[in-house]
Amino acid sequence: MSAATNETSLTGADIVLKALRDQGVEVIFGYPGGAVLPIYDALFQQNDIRHILVRHEQAALHAAEGYARSTGKVGVVLVTSGPGATNAVTGLTDALMDSIPIVCLSGQVATHLIGNDAFQECDTTGITRPCTKHNYLVKDVNNLARTLHEAFYVAKNGRPGPVVIDIPKDVQFAEGTYRSPADSMPKSYRPQVKPDLNRVEEAIDLLAKAKRPIFYVGGGVINAGPVASQLLTQFVRMTGYPCTTTLMGLGAYPASDRQWLGMLGMHGTYEANLAMHGCDVMVCIGARFDDRVTGKVSEFSPNSVKIHVDIDPSSINKNVRVDVPIVGDAAHVLEDMIRIWKARGKQPDKAALAEWWEQIEFWRARDCLRYDKTPKIIKPQYALERLRAAISGRDDVYITTEVGQHQMWAAQFLPFDKPNHWMTSGGLGTMGYGLPAAIGAQVAHPDALCIDVAGEASILMNIQEMATALQYRLPVKVFILNNQYMGMVRQWQELLHGGRYSESYSEALPDFVKLADAFGGVGLRATEVSQVDDVIAEMIKVKRPVIVDMCVDQKENCFPMIPGGRAHNEMLLGPDEKVENATPEDGMVLV
């Protein structure tokens, strides 16, 4: 401690609140309990920080994720010990997999009781060690402020992620010294943000010489802030090269742009996947060669030189060997790339590029997202197309999803021209993510249109959060594509398990209109095509929480699809394609 002016004696609970204020925190999501009562008491006696009471701790995490992803700030959560902490685990893992900055404070039993199997005791740091970027147990109130500030630093710097601080109840009561954020830097954690310029030069050389180049962009660009998306867009347009994004990268490059090929991967577009397969130079920026993206790794983009930009050195050469690794923040690297491209007077190979685009347009002409239009039955794709039409031109729309077919259709059919407007559980695939995430986004953007595109199975995993939406007058919209099946499970059972729909039919579904009503929201239903537009218009017009029960075709499957264990050039484009032998035997074990 240097400056004596920094030193003020406060209780642990007050230190928590002061540290949160000094970190610029405006909102926290949480649920009280015995081991966090002192912090809740301190919260009660101040007005700077707003608390959103969720109905389940998992939802607190997802709401904080939605808040974080729609603002670029750190999401903050407060839960109690024992079950409060264990309920948080799914959300923490979700945030870890998708690199979302979260600080989660958990109460713990008093230090003298730790290890005694006390009431609502669990080994929170032990349980959350593998599902956090870092975690802390604070046993001395004098370390509390430093730990809190360090947690924020760790959560948002480098590859973002969730950080847990476990605070025993006696530490919350004890008096100790406060420290300012500037006084609390971690000793060892200094992630590299500026790239090795020699590598960037090498990458630019390869890019300029490329005949069939592609940009493959992931959520890392979104995590690097809006400036990274602007720089990416600038660079992609300068080069004239095609660009595809991952599920997490949607919005990093404007979807309305001709140079965007759509999402790639298992349910990505035909043109994006074939361009990845056939390219000669691939620039991966902030993506991690996930198995949903690569398909069969040994046949992934077999003839390309690969450049990989990532802030996390452990993402490089993890799944796919790359030729030019560049460790750094996406915005810094893109800035250097643009500068060097200009300084060296680089020009794309115009003739080769024209030929490449001709090939891509040929693939694009397959119109891989087309589906059979029906006069009466609502196709899920149709419902989303109408939703797209209804929200087009607005830049205050935030879309979240649950997990399954509806998630993939939302990714395929909804327009994402800007970063931070799309929130989905990509890595962990957490059903129940969407509604709390939409609540988090709505808290951050009270006047925006926040829509959770849901399935009727997923939504029931965190439906209790309707009460949260009502309590805080958050006009979130739950747009359920109701096909009465766990659709993605049913699709896999159809393709891989002989149509034996084991436990994937949702029997005894609630009446979602009445359910909305019971929560105090508005319920709307469409059962045929003619009602779709009216229901969507009404949903948008009503300034209250809405559940839309969009009763869609039960048998529709999500295409295109790369079956497990297949390569990018072995896509199924629609239900008419032979599904026998769709998946080789070694692919069966893949999820």
Add this chain to the structure above:
Amino acid sequence: MTARYAQSAPAIERHTISILVDNEPGVLARVIGLFSGRGYNIESLTVAEVDRDATLSRVTIVTSGTPMIIEQIKAQLGRLVPVHRVHDLTMEGPFVERETALVKVAGTGEKRVEALRLADVFKARVVDATITSFVFEITGQGEELDRFIGLMAELGLVGVSRTGVVAMSRGPGGI
């Protein structure tokens, strides 16, 4: 242009990795959890505080895997928050490795004499003796310890306790 990396069956390599970490609660659990969670091998692991003032500990891990896995292990270790430095001694030039074992042997007569004679050959010290037993302390390379313990197995071996490998680079430079 073609990819620069050819696909061929990669060889399994043994690497000795030295990690400087903050000596704080849970740091060893983080390192071990990383190895178990991601399915990496640990052949041996040692840890002790090496700088009391700076509260730093050194962890020495002997692990094995393909070059890609070894690279992953180092990258994953490097991103643990309390980790200061990761050195792959196997990659960074010549280094020395040492391990210590305590070996208890019980017996009488010719076997007892032979055990003592072999201990002398291996430069093992007697750190405890009774009429019917010895505890030998032996320090050296792992294989040397293996050989000594193997011989003692014939001569009344009761039990072994080994430290695992500690290592340091040769020459004046840091670790």
